[in-house]
Structure formats: C-alpha cells, structure tokens
Amino acid sequence: xxxxxxxxxxxxxxxxxxxxxxxxxxxxxxxxxxxxxxxxxxxxxxxxxxxxxxxxxxxxxxxxxxxxxxxxxxxxxxxxxxxxxxxxxxxxxxxxxxxxxxxxxxxxxxxxxxxxxxxxxxxxxxxxxxxxxxxxxxxxxxxxxxxxxxxxxxxxxxxxxxxxxxxxxxxxxxxxxxxxxxxxxxxxxxxxxxxxxxxxxxxxxxxxxxxxxxxxxxxxxxxxxxxxxxxxxxxxxxxxxxxxxxxxxxxxxxxxxxxxxxxxxxxxxxxxxxxxxxxxxxxxxxxxxxxxxxxxxxxxxxxxxxxxxxxxxxxxxxxxxxxxxxxxxxxxxxxxxxxxxxxxxxxxxxxxxxxxxxxxxxxxxxxxxxxxxxxxxxxxxxxxxxxxxxxxxxxxxxxxxxxxxxxxxxxxxxxxxxxxxxxxxxxxxxxxxxxxx
Amino acid sequence: xxxxxxxxxxxxxxxxxxxxxxxxxxxxxxxxxxxxxxxxxxxxxxxxxxxxxxxxxxxxxxxxxxxxxxxxxxxxxxxxxxxxxxxxxxxxxxxxxxxxxxxxxxxxxxxxxxxxxxxxxxxxxxxxxxxxxxxxxxxxxxxxxxxxxxxxxxxxxxxxxxxxxxxxxxxxxxxxxxxxxxxxxxxxxxxxxxxxxxxxxxxxxxxxxxxxxxxxxxxxxxxxxxxxxxxxxxxxxxxxxxxxxxxxxxxxxxxxxxxxxxxxxxxxxxxxxxxxxxxxxxxxxxxxxxxxxxxxxxxxxxxxxxxxxxxxxxxxxxxxxxxxxxxxxxxxxxxxxxxxxxxxxxxxxxxxxxxxxxxxxxxxxxxxxxxxxxxxxxxxx
Numbered sequence: 001x002x003x004x005x006x007x008x009x010x011x012x013x014x015x016x017x018x019x020x021x022x023x024x025x026x027x028x029x030x031x032x033x034x035x036x037x038x039x040x041x042x043x044x045x046x047x048x049x050x051x052x053x054x055x056x057x058x059x060x061x062x063x064x065x066x067x068x069x070x071x072x073x074x075x076x077x078x079x080x081x082x083x084x085x086x087x088x089x090x091x092x093x094x095x096x097x098x099x100x101x102x103x104x105x106x107x108x109x110x111x112x113x114x115x116x117x118x119x120x121x122x123x124x125x126x127x128x129x130x131x132x133x134x135x136x137x138x139x140x141x142x143x144x145x146x147x148x149x150x151x152x153x154x155x156x157x158x159x160x161x162x163x164x165x166x167x168x169x170x171x172x173x174x175x176x177x178x179x180x181x182x183x184x185x186x187x188x189x190x191x192x193x194x195x196x197x198x199x200x201x202x203x204x205x206x207x208x209x210x211x212x213x214x215x216x217x218x219x220x221x222x223x224x225x226x227x228x229x230x231x232x233x234x235x236x237x238x239x240x241x242x243x244x245x246x247x248x249x250x251x252x253x254x255x256x257x258x259x260x261x262x263x264x265x266x267x268x269x270x271x272x273x274x275x276x277x278x279x280x281x282x283x284x285x286x287x288x289x290x291x292x293x294x295x296x297x298x299x300x301x302x303x304x305x306x307x308x309x310x311x312x313x314x315x316x317x318x319x320x321x322x323x324x325x326x327x328x329x330x331x332x333x334x335x336x337x338x339x340x341x342x343x344x345x346x347x348x349x350x351x352x353x354x355x356x357x358x359x360x361x362x363x364x365x366x367x368x369x370x371x372x373x374x375x376x377x378x379x380x381x382x383x384x385x386x387x388x389x390x391x392x393x394x395x396x397x398x399x400x401x402x403x404x405x406x407x408x409x410x411x412x413x414x415x416x417x418x419x420x421x422x423x424x425x426x427x428x429x430x431x432x433x434x435x436x437x
Numbered sequence: 438x439x440x441x442x443x444x445x446x447x448x449x450x451x452x453x454x455x456x457x458x459x460x461x462x463x464x465x466x467x468x469x470x471x472x473x474x475x476x477x478x479x480x481x482x483x484x485x486x487x488x489x490x491x492x493x494x495x496x497x498x499x500x501x502x503x504x505x506x507x508x509x510x511x512x513x514x515x516x517x518x519x520x521x522x523x524x525x526x527x528x529x530x531x532x533x534x535x536x537x538x539x540x541x542x543x544x545x546x547x548x549x550x551x552x553x554x555x556x557x558x559x560x561x562x563x564x565x566x567x568x569x570x571x572x573x574x575x576x577x578x579x580x581x582x583x584x585x586x587x588x589x590x591x592x593x594x595x596x597x598x599x600x601x602x603x604x605x606x607x608x609x610x611x612x613x614x615x616x617x618x619x620x621x622x623x624x625x626x627x628x629x630x631x632x633x634x635x636x637x638x639x640x641x642x643x644x645x646x647x648x649x650x651x652x653x654x655x656x657x658x659x660x661x662x663x664x665x666x667x668x669x670x671x672x673x674x675x676x677x678x679x680x681x682x683x684x685x686x687x688x689x690x691x692x693x694x695x696x697x698x699x700x701x702x703x704x705x706x707x708x709x710x711x712x713x714x715x716x717x718x719x720x721x722x723x724x725x726x727x728x729x730x731x732x733x734x735x736x737x738x739x740x741x742x743x744x745x746x747x748x749x750x751x752x753x754x755x756x757x758x759x760x761x762x763x764x765x766x767x768x769x770x771x772x773x774x775x776x777x778x779x780x781x782x783x784x785x786x787x788x789x790x791x792x793x794x795x796x797x798x799x800x801x802x803x804x805x806x807x808x809x810x811x812x813x814x815x816x817x818x
Contacts, residue, residue: 008747008748009597009748010562011748011749012597012600012601012748012749013560013562013563013564014562014563014564015563015564015600015601015604015607016564016565016568016604016607017505017507017564017565017568017600017603017604017607017610018505018506018507018560018564018565018566018567018568019507019560019562019564019600020507020509020510020596020600021562021600022560022561022562022563022564023507023509023510023511023513023514023560024509024511025561025562026511026513026514026560026561027511027512027513027514030511030513039438039439039441040438041438041440041441047511050586054585054586054594057585057594058585058594058597058747058748060713061712061713061714061716061745061747062585062711062712062713062716063584063585063588063589063590063591063711064585065585065587065588065589066589066706067589067702067706067709068589068706074450074451074454075450075454075456076456083587083589097587099587103459103460104460105460105461105462105463105465105466106460106462106463107463107531108531108532108533108534109463109466109467109468109471109529109530109531110466110529110530110531110532111465111466111528111529112519112522112523112528112529112530113528114461114466115515115518115519116516116519118515119512119515119516119519122512123512124441128511128512128513129509129510129511129512130509130510130511130512130515131508131509131510131583132506132508132510132515132532132536132538133508133532133536135580135581135582135630135631135632136630137534142509142586142587143587147440150443150445150447150450151441151442151443151445152443153445154443154444154445155443157454157455157456157458158443158444158453158455161458161461162458162460162461163456163457163458163459163460175534177534178531180475180476180478181463181467181471181472181475182471182478182491182499182501182541183478183481183491184478184479184480184481184491186476189476191463195459195460195462195463198459198460199459202457202458202459203457205459206456206457222727222728222729223726223727223728223729224726224727224728224733225534226534227534227632227635227726229635229726229728229733230632230634230635230724230726230733231632260482262573262574262771263480263481263482263483263573264482264483264484264573264613265483265572265573265574265613265618266573266574266613266770267483267485267573267613268486268573268574268575268612268613268614269574269613269614269615271770279770279771283730283771285730285731304728305728306728306729306730306731307728307729308729308730308771311729312771314480314481315479315480331632332632333624333627333628333629333630333632333633333634334627334629334634334698335627335628335629335698335700336669336698336700337669337803338802338803338805339634339635339735341635341733341735376667376704
C-alpha cells in the first residue's frame, strides 16, 4: 500500500493518455510485493516517496529538489547527475536520488534481452523508474544512491557492454534518426556516423574539457526527425547534389488517384482529389518543377532540396544518388543569448567511412572554441561574439554565398592589414606631406 | 538490506575497469528485415493511423505499429513492452525521438492484431498503456523535460502538463486530419533541456519573481563573480551587507532589470526563484524543424503567462485546444501552424485564435528584437 495520499496526482490517472501516475503506482505495488524476493539496494519505498514528493510539489507549486550535488564514477566527469530532495525526513526513499545517463544505441533500436537486463539492474540498484529517453537521447535511470554508482557502472560495462552518457561541459551523448535502417529518405548512414563519432570522441564525452556543453545530432535528411538544426551545436543533415530521380509512371498514378498522396499521411480528412499543380508545382519554394503533357520535369540546378515534392509523391520521386551531408553549427535553446539555429557551414561533404574529413572539421572547430570560448558559452554564442567568418577561417572553409541568407547590411568590415595595399603603418608625417593641418 | 557487490573493488578502482566503450553498435539490435534492407528502402505508406508499411527495393515489407507512452516509465512497464516485442516481434523494438514505442512485424494482419492488442492494454487507473497513433498529419507524442519529478530549476511540472495536454488533444493523436503534422513540446524552465524553441506549439515554464537572496549562505556556496557574470542584463552586483551582526559578502539584484531567466540560480544555489504565484506557463507557437517548403522557424510567444493549475492546467489546455482548432479549421493542406500564421498575418492569428495581444509579446531583448518589429506599412485592419 502506498504510504502517501496523492489526491491531486490521482486526478492524472483518468483520461486516455498513458498516465505516468498509474505507472509509478504499479511500480510502487510491484516493489512492495517484491515477487522475486530481490534484496533492493536502495529503499523499496523510493517510487512511493517520489510520488509523495511530487504531490507536495503539486500542492506547493514549487519543486522540492535541491540544487546540484557533485557525484559520479571514478575517472569520468559526467554521466551522473547528483540529486537530493529538500524534504528528506518526510520522503527518505528519495533523500538521495541521483540520475544515471546511459548511452543509447543509434536509432534507439533494442532487443528485449538488453532491456530486461537493464530493468533487472535498475530494479536491484535503483528506483525502478526511467525516462525512455531523455531529451538528448540517453536512457535516463532516475534515482539511486551514491554507493550504487560504481556498482551500476561496473555492471553496465562488464555485463551489458554499455557505457554512460555525457553531462556537464563535455560532448553530450550524440543522437541520430533511424536513418537508412528504415527510411528511404536517408541520404547517409546517420546511425553509423553517430556511432563512429561517439566512439572516436569518448574522451571528450566523459571528461569535461569544453567551455560548455556540446551536442552532435545526425539527421538523415532535411526533414530533421531528431531536430538537429535546433538542438545541436553541430548538426549533420543529409542531402544530395545531383538529381531527384523521377518515375513518370508513378507520377501518373498519383495524378490518376491510384496512389494516395504523401504516403497516406493526410487520409483522415477529405482534401478532395489530388491536384498536382496546387499541391506540388505551386508549393515548390524555388519554383523549379513543371508538369506538362503528363510529364513532370524538375530543374534540379534550381532545386533547394526541401523535399516537399518527394514527401507528397514518395513512390514517384526519390532522393538523388550523389549523397552526403551539410554541417550546421551553433544551435541552442534561448539561455542565454536568445535561441539559435544551426548556421550552414559546410554545404556538402561526403559521409563515408572512415569519415576523416568530417573529423578534421570537428576537431578544428573544437580547437578554436576551446581556445576562444568563455566559460559557459555555447559555440553559437562564441560565433555571435567573434563572427561567423572566424569559424570559416579556423576550419579552412572558403566563404560562399550559401553561408548567408543575404550579405551584410552594414559596411563595418574587419579588414586585415595584409588585405590593404601598403599596410597600416603610414606615419602622420607622410600624411602631412600632402595635407596641411 | 545486504550490500550486493557487482564485482567492483573500491580498494582498487582501476582493477579490471572498463571505460570509454560507448553504446553498443546498433546493428546488434536491428530486426533482421531492417538489417537486410538497410540503405535499400524503396517507399513507405501509412496504412492507417499508427501503422506504417516500409517496402524495400528487395520487395520485402515491414509493418511498424507506433504507440504512445509516457517518457517517465517504470521497469514494470518496460518489461511489458518486452513481453509484447517477444510475442509479436521476435524480441525487437525501438523508441522514437518523441518517446513513442515502435513494434515491427512482417504482415498487415499481424500489425492489425498487434494494434488491437496494444489498444486493449489499460492501466489500473483507466488510461491506455500503449495507444496506437502518432503518425501523419496529426499530433504525436510530446517531448518534454523533468519538471517537478526530478529537477531543481523548473517553473512547472512536465509530466503533468504533458498528460493533461495529450488527454485534451488525444483524438488528434489517433487521427490524421490536421492540415499538417503538429509537434507539441514542453520545457519546464528557460534552460529548455528539451529545446522546445522550434515547435509548432511549445509549453514553457517561466518564472516571474526575481531571485530570493540567501545572504547567510551565499558566499559559502557560490562564487560571487560567477553569479554576477551569470546575469545577461547586468542586474546583479557584488555587495557587502551586515547580516546578524556580521559583515558578509553577497550580491544585490536590481529587480527591475531581471528577466527571470534563472541563469543566476544555475550558477548560485543561494538565489532560488521558484514561487507558486510567480511561476507558470508561457505558450509559444509557429516553430518548425523541417526544411519542407519553408525554412525552419523559431516558436513565438503568443501567451505570456498562464498560472500553474495542477493537476490538470485547465486554462493552458483550453488555450492550446483553441489554437489547434483555429489552425485545423483555417490552414491549407501541408501548411504548418507557423506557415499558416505567416500567411494570414499575426494580426489575424490573434483574431482567429481569440487570443489577447499585449506589450509582453513584443520582443525587447537585444538585437533580434528589432527584426521582429514591423518595418512596413503593410498590415491588415
């Protein structure tokens, strides 16, 4: 039996959407019943006390978690977030309630034996509550005590062959879309690149040496299922540079109503008969598609690869064959200097193992940011402070109109001395030789 | 409780230590049909809400059943997911970026049977455990942060606001009848560990009271210069005051300069700013991630403040529903919420959504503010 009354939270058990309150309650019951006779290494009452503490927050309208607390495993500077509640006498089960971040596999595919192992581990040594998954992508294990941290890490690495994720001023756990494993839009193997860069930069991930956090995210195409353009300091977005492949027969089938547009994604409402002109041709942002005499033509040179036409007619139009990715730098949420999206830095680069060129770009970027970035300054803010051109300079990237939406509005150009004939050493005497005071 | 050792020896932490191994390679977890057709998929179709079919160039087909779930999940719930995957999917499954669970099977019949099976599972409290949906032109699961469940800086709860919102928009999770996908995201403070700033609808926890100063402890638990430097508006300065007969080093805050970002509290635990009356919700709309047709966009603040009303935040969910309904009624096919607002004009957006406009919605933070003001005589009466 749960020991706390939770009349406010109980109201979140009704309604159709899966109730986290009901789920915590089933864990409370399971933990007290303990059918497998487990010798819980942290209090059996922790889900019970968590719900009780949350009820208190619902009454008080304020959180009851204390600020911070530095805990971790030996040799790592991240992966565990210390957490203590501010009402430990009333809720002893969550007095110490640290979070453990566990590195997730690319694309979040699992086999049940792995997940069951994780559940067994977390039932024995933690609260039995998780997040599947945290915002950055990790498996988040919610709530354990300090003495369990090394034990959890030992079991994770020795028995499950899996590592912790990142936290603090380091490389955060990289995340990707499911990519080529189940998507025809994937322009590169986002899972493999995510995995390879994660492995390459394990040191940066576990041992904080950056000015602030740094996130990698990998989207297989410009639709952006992992939101890399908004959420990652370095965003890898798949694209192509040749032609959209067209199957005219399939185009005709869409026009003839034999295939539902947009893979059936709009089937819940009667939008009328498919109109290729209104739904595809006129909606093309670069106006580069023509449909005449039953034939669809794309002026690929003018295409900006927004993928709308491909999404509407996925059986007729396919991504190009000369594929790679674009790299954008500097996305972040509003803290502190306002929200930023990634700015296009490398318009196109091939994404093929061993990914040396991509790694060179990453490392040149980091070298600069680690040198110039202020404490707690995201790279997007460093870019705003020092200028986008600096990033091009340090990464050896040639400036290109693709780097801007439009050229600058002011003439305040930071010319360098070597760019100006004669340099900057003209003396006042030389000047006065031609100009009286 | 007897301590059970994992094998770790605290006397010799480096003995047999394994580090820096990263996650497992994903190929260990891929269902065989996905491994076989990797990089060679031809097309996909959404057969019905929550059921996707992917067809490989090989002719192979895989059917995916997508189900919603709460991101806060017990091991009991995960084990039930494993049982389902063992029964139907040869022990394979995946999670989506938006906290859905996906089960993959070989035939449409199996997919339909699985959908019925998932929809039949209910928690003791009555809610669905794994409602099938979240595909196409509808509302899918909400990505969110920790809130009062496990965070020290929130201005509201995350799991509760999400549950309350999803209950209200649940029909749109099970249907595909909106003009385009609508992505709702939730972050419980301005830190936005969930980065909701490019969502069709963003629910954001905000504070409205300046930090409370714990003068007695501040100098012991904070680096004063860091607390001063943390403030983006320069509202914090170092000072000395007399506290209980002693001179203490502390900070002073110019309250009228505070923009309630909470960055000082992140740096200094002696400056908390959570307050029942001060804290609540701001709603932002019109952001997007996708490059489809239009470029990615930031979300814009359209409701500056709604009080916290736990457990169900009725005012907030009512406003969200109102915005969603106005959009559903008025937008064109394929038009995302922000694209609709841009086309009709924001003056019309407020009118059609029946939302009040106020000076709080006009940006006044640094340079980007100017670019949101109207430098044209084009507007609508």
